[in-house]
Amino acid sequence: MPPSAAAGIGAPAGFPWDEVMAFGLGRLAWPPERFWAATPREIAAALRAYQDRSRASAPERPALAALMAAFPDA
Numbered sequence: 001m002p003p004s005a006a007a008g009i010g011a012p013a014g015f016p017w018d019e020v021m022a023f024g025l026g027r028l029a030w031p032p033e034r035f036w037a038a039t040p041r042e043i044a045a046a047l048r049a050y051q052d053r054s055r056a057s058a059p060e061r062p063a064l065a066a067l068m069a070a071f072p073d074a
Helices: 017-027 032-037 040-054 061-070
Strands: none
Touching: 017 032, 017 040
């Protein structure tokens, strides 16, 4: 490819190792052997499952009131 054609193309982003390792070793608490044995597809699936759970919304006001009535702090 001529240099003029490559001028508009940026370098590809590097793999986000810091974030992936923090997720696998930290958030998921996988031991290093499990983390390094995991495939990228397995790590991506774990990330999707974690994100789905972490996006749970807070209960609506009536549901919260019902829980508070059922389980008073007294």
